[in-house]
Amino acid sequence: MTTLIASTVKIDAPAIGRRSLLRDIGIVMTRELKPVLRDPFSLLFGMIQPLFFLALFGPLLAGSMGGSLGGGVWQWFVPSILVMTTLFGTSTTGANLLFEFQTGAHERMLVTPLSRSSLLIGRALKEMVPLFGQAVIVIAVMIPFGLELHVDGVLVGLALLAVFGIGLGAFSYALAIAVRKQDWMFWMVQQTFLFPLMILSGMLLPLETGPGWMQVASKFNPLSYLVDAERTLFAGDVWSSAVLWGWLAALVTAALGLTVGIRTMLRSAD
Amino acid sequence: MISTRELTKDFVVSRTETVHAVRGISLDVEPGELVAVLGPNGAGKTTTLRMLTTLIAPTSGTAKVAGYDVTTHSSQVRRRIGYVGQGNGAGHSQRVGDELLGQGVIYGLDRRSAKRRTEELLESLELKDLAQRKVSDLSGGQRRRLDVAMGLVHAPGLLFLDEPSTGLDPQNRANLWDHILRMREQYSMTIVLTTHYLDEADSMAERVVVVDHGEVIADDTADALKRKLAGDRLHLTVGPSNQSRVRELAAQLPGAGEIQVDGDQVLVRVADGPAALPILIGAAQQNGVPVATAQVHRPTLDDVFLNLTGRSLREADSNGKAAA
Numbered sequence: 154m155t156t157l158i159a160s161t162v163k164i165d166a167p168a169i170g171r172r173s174l175l176r177d178i179g180i181v182m183t184r185e186l187k188p189v190l191r192d193p194f195s196l197l198f199g200m201i202q203p204l205f206f207l208a209l210f211g212p213l214l215a216g217s218m219g220g221s222l223g224g225g226v227w228q229w230f231v232p233s234i235l236v237m238t239t240l241f242g243t244s245t246t247g248a249n250l251l252f253e254f255q256t257g258a259h260e261r262m263l264v265t266p267l268s269r270s271s272l273l274i275g276r277a278l279k280e281m282v283p284l285f286g287q288a289v290i291v292i293a294v295m296i297p298f299g300l301e302l303h304v305d306g307v308l309v310g311l312a313l314l315a316v317f318g319i320g321l322g323a324f325s326y327a328l329a330i331a332v333r334k335q336d337w338m339f340w341m342v343q344q345t346f347l348f349p350l351m352i353l354s355g356m357l358l359p360l361e362t363g364p365g366w367m368q369v370a371s372k373f374n375p376l377s378y379l380v381d382a383e384r385t386l387f388a389g390d391v392w393s394s395a396v397l398w399g400w401l402a403a404l405v406t407a408a409l410g411l412t413v414g415i416r417t418m419l420r421s422a423d
Numbered sequence: 424m425i426s427t428r429e430l431t432k433d434f435v436v437s438r439t440e441t442v443h444a445v446r447g448i449s450l451d452v453e454p455g456e457l458v459a460v461l462g463p464n465g466a467g468k469t470t471t472l473r474m475l476t477t478l479i480a481p482t483s484g485t486a487k488v489a490g491y492d493v494t495t496h497s498s499q500v501r502r503r504i505g506y507v508g509q510g511n512g513a514g515h516s517q518r519v520g521d522e523l524l525g526q527g528v529i530y531g532l533d534r535r536s537a538k539r540r541t542e543e544l545l546e547s548l549e550l551k552d553l554a555q556r557k558v559s560d561l562s563g564g565q566r567r568r569l570d571v572a573m574g575l576v577h578a579p580g581l582l583f584l585d586e587p588s589t590g591l592d593p594q595n596r597a598n599l600w601d602h603i604l605r606m607r608e609q610y611s612m613t614i615v616l617t618t619h620y621l622d623e624a625d626s627m628a629e630r631v632v633v634v635d636h637g638e639v640i641a642d643d644t645a646d647a648l649k650r651k652l653a654g655d656r657l658h659l660t661v662g663p664s665n666q667s668r669v670r671e672l673a674a675q676l677p678g679a680g681e682i683q684v685d686g687d688q689v690l691v692r693v694a695d696g697p698a699a700l701p702i703l704i705g706a707a708q709q710n711g712v713p714v715a716t717a718q719v720h721r722p723t724l725d726d727v728f729l730n731l732t733g734r735s736l737r738e739a740d741s742n743g744k745a746a747a
């Protein structure tokens with residue numbers, strides 16, 4: 154049995170002092186980032202599928218339509234892979250929260266003085282970090298294969314992805330909260346949205362050659378604008394209208410995601 | 424510190440089924456008290472704690488905790504309490520030390536005090552060697568100790584513990600209690616805990632609240648409960664032809680209650696067992712009755728529960744089910 158005597162340092166109900174939303178968000182975000190920083194290899198987890206697409210689908214794409222894409226297949230396909238990484242990484246992130254519902258960790262957080270909205274915002278903002286890490290890996294891997302690097306375009310492109318990722322992450326958390334009592338629903342809903350969103354964005358194959366209804370559907374898919382914007386940016390064109398549309402899509406996604414996410418988080422207790 | 428009036432919680436499970444988990448609990452807890460809430464599975468202990476800690480809204484009734492109403496001023500309540508839930512509070516992908524430190528920071532400790540308290544708790548709850556481990560790699564009991572450590576890190580004025588010692592081995596249980604009681608002393612904490620361990624409620628808490636089917640069925644000190652409801656029992660083994668003689672003698676004991684004869688055993692209920700036993704043995708010997716064995720059986724809270732409900736606590740499993 155221990156012989157240590159607890160110190161006599163007096164703590165005067167520190168939680169009763171002033172609290173700020175920013176500090177709360179910072180705390181939640183730091184907590185969420187700890188496992189990523191402690192174990193950077195976990196970044197690769199969300200990248201397995203995109204890397205397969207890059208390695209196996211890319212060469213096929215080059216063979217079948219290399220000529221018609223203009224500017225080389227990687228300039229066209231690497232932005233797709235970055236959007237795909239964002240999509241896979243952030244749309245699955247709600248599963249972590251779902252797990253914390255089951256273990257009791259989320260319940261513990263709900264009883265702390267942290268504001269409920271910070272529990273959502275902090276988590277959503279954290280999505281930026283793995284997403285940056287993953288993007289840097291993809292870009293670094295593809296430069297030797299002939300990806301042309303336009304630094305300004307890439308930086309704006311990453312910022313755009315980050316904003317979009319925050320929104321999608323927030324949606325994923327909202328989904329997790331909504332289905333917390335039937336957790337199998339999470340993966341069903343996530344997969345149901347994932348593939349149509351992906352294919353109807355022109356991410357894998359250009360939609361110009363597809364049927365008319367697909368082209369119409371793609372106009373309602375925010376991901377289409379994001380993919381277009383990323384391709385334009387990776388071509389080095391920062392001031393094109395496609396980029397503006399991309400920002401609009403990303404900002405609307407982020408605003409909607411955070412709104413829906415915060416609203417569900419406020420009702421996440423029972 | 425806590426004051427509830429007619430607190431109830433119904434869970435609507437399906438269109439045809441409503442669970443009345445808590446049915447009108449009125450409870451007052453004064454600053455500095457240590458109250459154990461005892462009851463079988465499904466009695467409504469966790470549900471009550473979840474209402475008091477602002478996690479779920481009461482269906483009806485009111486509760487004031489640390490001076491604030493749990494429904495209208497929930498964030499004020501949350502700043503003034505600590506809570507260790509029935510589940511695991513630490514995130515499974517996190518490191519032990521990170522979670523503990525983070526919990527201190529969440530409650531507004533500056534980094535230095537948070538670090539210091541983390542070190543102390545790791546040390547005294549024997550988690551020090553595990554500080555760098557991932558929570559998912561801990562054993563159940565180690566995880567439970569971490570949960571309690573997280574509840575203690577900011578030394579809250581009012582602490583709720585939902586089955587804090589479940590899954591701990593005897594040594595760690597004793598150690599945990601040592602630590603909780605020491606912190607309670609030092610920071611004048613008020614503690615409300617739930618437990619199934621009768622001996623724990625018995626030895627730790629000054630006050631035991633017995634809950635069954637969502638209602639408080641007894642509320643007193645452990646000793647008073649046992650005295651009032653069960654009393655001590657004397658077990659005497661005497662020769663086969665002497666029971667009736669002993670029975671007569673036992674009936675003359677001060678405070679003698681029900682007397683049973685079972686084979687060559689005589690069982691007598693008395694108010695004060697240790698005082699009555701020598702008297703009875705002496706009387707038997709004076710009457711030429713040899714006493715082979717003699718025991719005082721002091722009542723346990725299990726006896727109390729049996730007495731209150733007609734069921735043993737170990738076997739009881741209340742479910743508050745009722746048609747809507």
Ligand SMILES: Nc1ncnc2c1ncn2[C@@H]1O[C@H](COP(=O)(O)OP(=O)(O)OP(=O)(O)O)[C@@H](O)[C@H]1O
Nearest residue numbers: 434442444463464465466467468469470471742743
């Ligand atoms: N979220 C919920 N939805 C529906 N029913 C619930 C919910 N939570 C608890 N119940 C029901 O309410 C009743 C009381 O449950 P509670 O968890 O408060 O019991 P307890 O006294 O803590 O039991 P234990 O000793 O097993 O922890 C039980 O019948 C339980 O099935």
Ligand SMILES: [Mg+2]
Nearest residue numbers: 468469470509
């Ligand atoms: Mg319980």
